[in-house]
Amino acid sequence: MNECLKGIRVADFSWAWAGPYATMLLALLGAEAIKIESQARLDHVRLRALGFGLFRGADRSPFFNDLNLNKLSITLNLSQPEGAELAKRVVALSDVVVQNMRPGVMDRLGLGYDALSKVKPDIIYLSSSACGTTGPERGYVGYAPTFGALGGAIYLNGYPDGPPQMTMGSIDLRSAATAAFAILAALCHRQRTGQGQHIDLSSQETIAALVQDAIMDYTMNKRNQTRKGNQDDIMAPHNCYRCGDGKWITIAVATEEEWKAFCQAIGDPAWTSDERFCDAYQRRNNQEELDERVQEWTMTHSAYEVMELLQAAGVAAAPSLNSEGLHKDPHLRERSCFQEVDHPVMGKRVVVAPHWKFSHTPASICQPAPLLGEHNEYVFGELLGMSPAEMEELAQRGVIY
Amino acid sequence: MVSKALEEVKVLEFCQFVAGPYCTKLLADLGAEVIKIEEPGIGDPARRRGPFFRDIPHAERSGLFLYLNTNKLGITLNMNTATGKDIFLRMVREVDILVEDNPPLRIRELGLDYDCLREINPQLIMTSVTPFGQTGPYQEYKAYPLNIFHAGGEPCVQYLMSPIRDRAPVAGSLLMGEHDGGLSAATATLAALFYRGMTGQGQYVDVSKQESLIALERLENVFYANRERPETQEMIKTWAQGGGMIGGLMRCRDGYVVLAAMQENQWRGLVELMGHPAWTQDEICRSEETRSMNAQKITTLVQEWMVNQSQEEVFRSGQEKGVPIGAVNSPKDLVNSPQLRARGFFVEIEHPEAGKIKYATAAYQFSKTPWSAQRPAPLLGEHNERIYCGLLGYSRQELVKMRQAGVI
Numbered sequence: 001m002n003e004c005l006k007g008i009r010v011a012d013f014s015w016a017w018a019g020p021y022a023t024m025l026l027a028l029l030g031a032e033a034i035k036i037e038s039q040a041r042l043d044h045v046r047l048r049a050l051g052f053g054l055f056r057g058a059d060r061s062p063f064f065n066d067l068n069l070n071k072l073s074i075t076l077n078l079s080q081p082e083g084a085e086l087a088k089r090v091v092a093l094s095d096v097v098v099q100n101m102r103p104g105v106m107d108r109l110g111l112g113y114d115a116l117s118k119v120k121p122d123i124i125y126l127s128s129s130a131c132g133t134t135g136p137e138r139g140y141v142g143y144a145p146t147f148g149a150l151g152g153a154i155y156l157n158g159y160p161d162g163p164p165q166m167t168m169g170s171i172d173l174r175s176a177a178t179a180a181f182a183i184l185a186a187l188c189h190r191q192r193t194g195q196g197q198h199i200d201l202s203s204q205e206t207i208a209a210l211v212q213d214a215i216m217d218y219t220m221n222k223r224n225q226t227r228k229g230n231q232d233d234i235m236a237p238h239n240c241y242r243c244g245d246g247k248w249i250t251i252a253v254a255t256e257e258e259w260k261a262f263c264q265a266i267g268d269p270a271w272t273s274d275e276r277f278c279d280a281y282q283r284r285n286n287q288e289e290l291d292e293r294v295q296e297w298t299m300t301h302s303a304y305e306v307m308e309l310l311q312a313a314g315v316a317a318a319p320s321l322n323s324e325g326l327h328k329d330p331h332l333r334e335r336s337c338f339q340e341v342d343h344p345v346m347g348k349r350v351v352v353a354p355h356w357k358f359s360h361t362p363a364s365i366c367q368p369a370p371l372l373g374e375h376n377e378y379v380f381g382e383l384l385g386m387s388p389a390e391m392e393e394l395a396q397r398g399v400i401y
Numbered sequence: 402m403v404s405k406a407l408e409e410v411k412v413l414e415f416c417q418f419v420a421g422p423y424c425t426k427l428l429a430d431l432g433a434e435v436i437k438i439e440e441p442g443i444g445d446p447a448r449r450r451g452p453f454f455r456d457i458p459h460a461e462r463s464g465l466f467l468y469l470n471t472n473k474l475g476i477t478l479n480m481n482t483a484t485g486k487d488i489f490l491r492m493v494r495e496v497d498i499l500v501e502d503n504p505p506l507r508i509r510e511l512g513l514d515y516d517c518l519r520e521i522n523p524q525l526i527m528t529s530v531t532p533f534g535q536t537g538p539y540q541e542y543k544a545y546p547l548n549i550f551h552a553g554g555e556p557c558v559q560y561l562m563s564p565i566r567d568r569a570p571v572a573g574s575l576l577m578g579e580h581d582g583g584l585s586a587a588t589a590t591l592a593a594l595f596y597r598g599m600t601g602q603g604q605y606v607d608v609s610k611q612e613s614l615i616a617l618e619r620l621e622n623v624f625y626a627n628r629e630r631p632e633t634q635e636m637i638k639t640w641a642q643g644g645g646m647i648g649g650l651m652r653c654r655d656g657y658v659v660l661a662a663m664q665e666n667q668w669r670g671l672v673e674l675m676g677h678p679a680w681t682q683d684e685i686c687r688s689e690e691t692r693s694m695n696a697q698k699i700t701t702l703v704q705e706w707m708v709n710q711s712q713e714e715v716f717r718s719g720q721e722k723g724v725p726i727g728a729v730n731s732p733k734d735l736v737n738s739p740q741l742r743a744r745g746f747f748v749e750i751e752h753p754e755a756g757k758i759k760y761a762t763a764a765y766q767f768s769k770t771p772w773s774a775q776r777p778a779p780l781l782g783e784h785n786e787r788i789y790c791g792l793l794g795y796s797r798q799e800l801v802k803m804r805q806a807g808v809i
Contacts, residue, residue: 003596004592004593004595004596005592005595005596006596006599007599025588029592048663049620049636050646050661050663051639051640051645051646052636052639052640052645053635053636053638053639053640053645053693054645054690054693055632055635060632061632062623062627062630062632062633062636063620063636066619066620066623067620113768126765131740132740132744132766134743134744134766135739135740135741135743135744136739136740136743137720137739137740138740139720140720141667141720141723141724141725142725142727143661143725145648145649145659145661145727146659146660146661146725146726146727147727148659148727149657149658149659149727149728149729149730150727150728150730151730151735152574152730152731152732152734152735153573153574153577154650154657154659154729155657155729155730155731155732155734156573156574156732157559157571157573157574158571158573159568159571163650163652163657164650164657164729165559165563165571165573165650166559166562166563166649166650166659167555167559167573168555168558168559168562168618168620168621169618169619169620169621170555170614170617170618173616173617173618173619174581174584174617175764177581177584177585177588177617178584178764178765179765180588181427181584181587181588181591182765182767184588184591184592184595185406185407185431185591185767185770186406186767186770187591187595188406188407188410188591188594188595188598189404189405189406189407189408189769189770191595191598191599192408192409192598193404195404195769197767197768197769197770198767198768199765199766199767199768200765200766200768201764201765201766202744202746202764203764204740204741204764205741205744205746205761205763205764206764208735208741208746208761208764209580209761209763209764210574210576210577210580210581211574211576211577211732212465212468212760212761213452213464213465213468213576214574214732215732215735215736215761216452216464216465216467216468216758216760217451217452217464217732218732218733218736219464219736219747219758219759219760220452220453220454220455220464220755220758221452221454221455221456223452224731224732224733225731225732226731227571228575229568229571230547230569230571230572232547232575233451234450235545238545238547239547239569240547240551240556240569240570240571240572241569242569248551248557248569248570250547250548250551250552250572251548252545252547252548254545307542311539311542311543314543315543316542316543316544316545316548317548318542318544318548318549318551318552319551319552320551320552320556320557320569320570321551321552321553321554321557322554322557322558322560322561322625323554323557323558323621323622323623323624323625323626324625325554325557326554326615326622326625327625327626330537330538331533331537331538331539332537332611332612332615334536334537334538335534335536335537335609335612337612337615338623338626346630346632347630349623349627349630350623350626350627351619351623352615352616352619352622352623355585355608355609355612355613355615355616356585356588356589356592356606356607356608357534357535357606357607357608358589358592358593358604358605358606359515359604359605359606359607360596360602360604360605361593361596361604363592
């Protein structure tokens with residue numbers, strides 16, 4: 001179980017959403033991720049979530065739990081020189097460092113790549129920031145909503161005749177998913193050559209990399225694409241339709257064969273032979289009329305009935321699922337998409353299970369997010385070999401804090 | 402010579418369109434040798450999908466295909482012939498990784514499932530990236546990008562927060578969800594490669610595009626399941642009242658910005674940016690808590706000011722004052738961004754049919770093994786001779802025969 005990254009230790013200086021999810025992905029794959037935090041500078045997700053209000057106490061944040069599963073936590077005040085020195089000793093025993101403070105902050109603490117690569121020459125050190133550590137905008141601050149905007153995802157999100165639409169938490173997690181990939185590539189390189197390195201990740205660019213079809217249209221044709229709603233340049237029907245049970249279903253028809261199958265599945269009503277819908281080009285040009293008729297039909301069924309009817313005919317259809325829909329979906333249940341973890345303060349909570357299925361080394365959730373400083377004894381005592389008296393003394397002076 | 406992160410890693414790609422090809426592109430861009438298999442005479446459907454260079458539809462001029470297939474070698478192979486399948490199996494022996502995106506049943510019918518392939522290459526890592534994964538009732542269901550994006554939960558989460566409630570949830574930038582699936586598959590594949598480096602053990606990885614998307618919207622997607630928990634109830638309540646967040650999407654004179662000011666110093670920066678309007682002295686603005694409780698009201702007041710500002714100016718001067726604010730960039734803005742230019746995010750790559758075009762590189766800059774453009778996307782069957790003769794040892798004469806027999 002959980003052995004892909006067995007033996008890999010991550011010194012995790014990150015906070016908020018993007019950094020912590022990157023190291024959580026590594027921890028789901030079996031790495032030992034040690035979160036280095038402090039009451040002097042709490043990961044603010046322990047206290048609040050942008051758009052979701054404040055939590056009571058440092059160990060009651062469901063968002064923190066969802067972003068820090070499988071990790072260990074130690075408390076070190078990095079603004080004290082002794083705190084930074086101890087952090088270096090943790091790094092000396094680690095393989096990977098992840099940090100997402102504003103560019104320059106870690107250097108000032110004496111914990112930049114140059115300093116840490118002296119302590120651990122083959123360290124892989126990822127710096128994640130809104131716009132990267134170079135360039136005129138390197139110091140810009142940002143959270144997911146702002147770099148989702150900077151990366152192009154928000155501009156392209158929404159209806160053609162409406163304003164752009166805000167994205168939610170997923171934008172941060174996209175940046176994190178990219179960071180985890182980059183770290184794994186560097187780990188594979190180190191495995192072969194023994195060489196570590198620095199990785200400078202720009203969250204803005206992680207988003208821009210995902211909307212390149214629109215960007216290529218500009219670099220090739222100087223055409224500035226905009227929002228398309230649920231429509232496609234070629235396919236029709238291609239939309240999200242209301243169903244009789246108030247739920248939504250998406251239907252997409254790409255080929256003539258699929259169109260015929262669609263017509264047959266809905267009982268070949270007379271309108272399907274209307275010349276406005278006679279070929280793909282006509283259907284795309286008259287898609288509003290087409291969509292009205294398709295929705296008249298979907299309104300006579302539940303979303304799941306539509307999916308089953310159309311999928312049986314070889315037509316792509318799937319519900320637009322909300323949190324409730326995902327939780328109740330029979331396919332996701334069978335694949336154990338969600339699982340329960342037992343958090344010592346919050347009790348049992350449902351979280352998303354690891355989303356890859358490995359035949360030999362399944363990724364797994366072994367423990368909930370750590371309580372603040374839960375693993376001080378293990379890390380300072382067992383790993384660094386400190387005596388209880390030393391630890392106590394450091395705690396009193398606010399170094400372990 | 403500069404070394405590559407994934408040098409010496411050999412990958413066979415039996416995929417089409419976006420998710421699978423993006424997975425192997427990520428590997429190819431970091432130095433893996435990726436051999437892409439396409440259907441003879443037809444090729445990857447992405448070749449028939451725009452945008453096309455200068456709007457001339459042509460199999461070698463699709464921007465989507467060109468972007469998704471940089472740095473790969475391309476061969477044609479008819480998998481529906483016995484010889485084609487035989488050649489495929491010979492290639493499986495030569496590679497470290499196979500990435501495929503076919504319906505599970507088709508792979509089993511072809512006799513190419515992992516249990517068969519591990520017999521001929523015990524160390525093989527095989528990654529399947531499909532809409533709904535390899536098990537469960539929907540495993541054979543068909544899904545285009547629209548379907549899978551919606552099945553992943555994100556459009557419905559956005560819909561809840563959207564001011565427009567009389568229209569259906571939207572899929573955003575449609576192909577983004579496919580890229581997400583590809584990135585998820587590439588990450589899992591490298592984890593398996595790392596494990597193989599330690600132990601010599603290969604394995605099979607089942608990646609569902611739907612679940613990759615669910616994982617990205619994980620924080621909101623578990624609301625229902627945790628609805629009875631006090632912490633969740635509190636969150637949902639705050640969320641329904643606008644989230645206590647000052648800002649969000651805001652209209653400017655000439656575009657949009659996104660503002661997310663939550664900390665004390667960020668709020669002070671915002672007040673300064675607006676030129677200290679009188680209302681910022683009101684009781685509701687006193688502390689983070691009072692601001693959070695009156696977030697909607699304050700946001701309206703900020704918006705009244707914002708609508709007269711220029712997007713560029715408010716973005717730049719806001720950031721100078723430490724306010725988390727981002728311009729809502731269009732594709733054009735991204736291509737012209739001074740920041741992306743300074744970082745060399747776009748490079749020009751010369752392609753024999755499409756000429757010199759700007760391509761995005763990657764969001765990560767490695768200090769020792771940089772991203773690099775070795776070659777543009779392959780022409781259809783461009784590397785047949787190199788692979789069939791060079792790697793597998795067929796003679797040129799045999800190649801001609803296989804071509805005439807419709808195998809390659």
